[in-house]
Amino acid sequence: MTRPIIGRVVPERWRTTGATVPGQRTVGEPGTARIAVDLLGGDQAPAVVVDGALRACRADPFLQLTLVGPADAADAILAAQKPGVRRRITTTNTPADTVGAAVLAVAEGRADALVSAGDTRATVLSAARELGRWPGVRRPALTAVLPTAAGRVILLDVGSSVDPDEETLAWHARLGAAYASVVHHVPTPRVGLLTIGTEPGKGDRLRRGLPARLFDLPLPAGGRYAGLVEGSDVVLGRAADVVVTDGFTGNVLLKGLETAYALTGTPAGRADPPPRAALLLGVSGTVVVCHGAATGPDIAAGIALAADLHRRASVAAIADLLSAQRGIA
Structure with missing residues (x-):
């Protein structure tokens, strides 16, 4: 052996x-x-x-x-x-x-x-x-947490996979739902797909084809696909607990929001913003x-x-849940 x-x-x-x-x-x-x-x-x-x-x-x-x-x-x-x-x-x-x-x-x-x-x-x-x-898992995902007006949102990927395919983003949905459940104790995590509008068919070719797969994708912890979300939904934090995107878009969004929060303050004046660090899942x-x-x-x-x-x-618990x-x- x-x-x-x-x-x-x-x-x-x-x-x-x-x-x-x-x-x-x-x-x-x-x-x-x-x-x-x-x-x-x-x-x-x-x-x-x-x-x-x-x-x-x-x-x-x-x-x-x-x-x-x-x-x-x-x-x-x-x-x-x-x-x-x-x-x-x-x-x-x-x-x-x-x-x-x-x-x-x-x-x-x-x-x-x-x-x-x-x-x-x-x-x-x-x-x-x-x-x-x-x-x-072919491409691990960098997973960050951002403050929102409603609490916090989990964003992945924020820099690991800049040109993913459907399978990679489907795995990001699984990883994000498990992370939300284990680390932040979110019951039945809602997973959204980041794009440029919430109407069906919005976005590039990858995002136009992915929603049908996410609707049928079994997610850990009773998670469910919550539909398309925009950048504004990330700030408000009411549409999804987990937001899935590629590493290029996620990194741009993350750094833009962190800089904005540093200049103007976090949403709802949160005194305990999440660390500016990401877990590799x-x-x-x-x-x-x-x-x-x-x-x-x-x-x-x-x-x-x-x-x-x-x-x-936490990493062991996430792996066990998946x-x-x-x-x-």
Whole structure:
């Protein structure tokens, strides 16, 4: 019998975070979250990454961070910190392919999750290769949460698949519904398809042909297709709990709305906007991607998101829900 490679999907089975795999170490202390952070990821790295790591550690005493990159890029700053913080942040000596090394740390069980503000394509490719994709998922989806006038909306994809086909967007609908149910406890999630109007036939060829398939598509957690939605529906948040689109359009919408909210305030004056970070859904591990232009607080928020998802075993729960919905043992 062939021994499964750590971090990859065993054929015909769902490989989920937290599962016991030959040779993989288990997490030690309950509540502890070991996060590998790409030290060179982001436009202002490494300074902004170190700043975010320090903020995250000060806010969460159970974090253990490994900054993956050249050791001398952070050592001087870390040496000036209090011993309690300094003990919980270590560095590696990885001069190149820092995101690949961070992914490998998760695949080998040395970290529970990873955070990167580096090149999205490199992160997605490394995660798919080293962690493995879930059965049926050809293109993992970056999944973000946006504040709306009615609450929050889950938007995917926001940068992973810029030229998807119908099968990819159908999978995004499944992934989004499962994410809404598991992470945000949304009962019977409503899934909308983003386009330029709500009348039948609106949009490009892909969006004109997809609604018929989505109407008949079984979605996890009792989810249902809610029809076409426009950009205004994303801001209002009343038409759908999950909005599905391609990575190109989703990324443009995400950055436009985040900039607008930064200038004018979030809808309904929400004091707790979601983090400016996205979870990569469809791979067997917790992978959080921040903007390339992320600030220290953004990196800290991404680390906090990764830690929370790990502690709640969210990725495993999403995979299990999809597995049960599709009838995979």
